[in-house]
Amino acid sequence: MExxxxxxxxxxxxxxxRAYKAINxxxxxxxxASGLNPTEFAVLELLYHKGDQPMQQIGGKILLASGSITYVVDKLEQKGLLIRVACPSDRRVTYAQITDEGKKFIQDIFPEHAAQIDRLMSSLTDSEKTEAIDLLKKLGLPAGKF
Amino acid sequence: MExxxxxxxxxxxxxxxRAYKAINxxxxxxxxASGLNPTEFAVLELLYHKGDQPMQQIGGKILLASGSITYVVDKLEQKGLLIRVACPSDRRVTYAQITDEGKKFIQDIFPEHAAQIDRLMSSLTDSEKTEAIDLLKKLGLPAGKF
DNA sequence: CTAAATTATCTCGATTTCAAAGTTATTATA
DNA sequence: TATAATAACTTTGAAATCGAGATAATTTAG
Structure with a gap:
């Protein structure tokens, strides 16, 4: 039956x-507990792992409106965890760049963050995780959807 | 390696x-597009499918703080889609009850809602969906986690 | 029966996010 | 060049959500 x-x-x-919300x-x-909110953490982690990012691209990668990016980047800049850097070749563009203090912050937090996620995933065996990754990958790219 | x-x-x-956000x-x-926000829809759908609910239990089922429930129920009541009904046996309790107009609303929206979800899930075969459901169920109940 | 603890809901203020409009800089067209 | 179109970022104001405290009703203990 359909x-x-x-x-x-x-x-x-x-x-x-349910799974997403429970984990999250x-x-x-x-x-x-680290003093950042989830959005701030996501931005900082992006910069840490992927290097400097133009403001706008941050919004695309972590699904955030442009107005929110300015706000979050302001907060992180005030905390000294990142700085704005003007793009030399295109004066319209501003890069967000993680500071040494920001790097130290992520290095302090990330191991516990990763360990927590690993604990939360522990109801699956290793091979079940592999299965789940493959299935969820397909769901994650809703190509010709409407 | 660990x-x-x-x-x-x-x-x-x-x-x-990614999968959750993309689908959502x-x-x-x-x-x-129906004029409700996702939270309002979730509350109304809960009442439609599960019957009258005490205010507090709504919060538990759709993961919402008590202060937010009042706000959302207010909005839906103003729109005439639900009414508050005092509990006869415990005067502290208020039930939220969907109105006929609310039922009509859900009946209008739900088929398209379901069809959209089905489209978004169409990158998986039927048996892959079954697999995914089983795996995600395990993730959804983080029992003795911390 | 009274006092204390619990429970349900609401109010209030702060935080987060977004959408829309505004500013400034760049690129394309004539 | 001008002029217009595009692009990046910021500002502003509104909506949504939460947490903490307030209010009111009920239950429990003594």
Whole structure:
């Protein structure tokens, strides 16, 4: 029945939402204990792992409106964790660049962050995680969707 | 290596987040086109499918703070989609109850909502969906986690 | 029966996020 | 060049959410 197929998709949506929210709730606790909010952490981690980023691209990568980027970058700059750097070749562009203090901050936090995520994923075996990664990858790129 | 295991958990966290956000972005568009925001929709759908709910339990089921429940229920009440009903046996308790107008609203929206979710899940085969449901269920109940 | 503890809801203020409009710089067209 | 179109970033104001405290009702202990 086509109805069963739709019901299964709905079920998948529900368990996907639950899993994400359950995991995230705990991940965010660790982050917030560090004094940053989840968005600030995401920006700083992006800069740490991927290098300098133009302001606008930050929004694309962590799904944030342009107005919010300015706000978050302001906060992180005030805390001394990043600085704005003008782009030499295009004066419209400003890069966000992590500072040494910011790097130190991530280095302090990240191991516990990663360990927490690993704990939260421990209900799956190693090979189940591999399966789940493959399945979720397909869901993550809704190509010709509407 | 233990490090590979942690790396795999991190990878799973990333693809889980991406999948959820990608799906949700599109689901929310359909909901918002109906004139409700995602939270309002979640509350109304809960009442439609599960019947009257005490205010407090709404918060538990859709993960919302008590202060927010009052706000959302106010909005839905103003729109005539639900009403507050005093509990006869415990005067501290207020039930939220969907109105006929609210039911009609859900009946109008839900088929498209479900169809959209089904489209967004169409990158998985039926049996892959079953696999994904089983795996995500395990992730969704972080029992003795910290 | 009274006092204390608990429970349900609401109010209030702060935080976060977004959308829309504004500013400034660059690029394309004539 | 001008002029217009585009692009990057900022500002502003509103909406959503939360946390903490307030209010009111109920239950429990003594």
């Amino acid at each position: 109805n069963d197929a739709i019901a299964k998709s709905l079920k998948l949506y529900i368990v996907l939402s 709730e705990h991940v965010n606790k660790v982050i917030q | 490090n590979d295991a942690i790396a795999k958990s991190l990878k799973l966290y990333i693809v889980l987040s 972005e599109h689901v929310n568009k359909v909901i918002q």
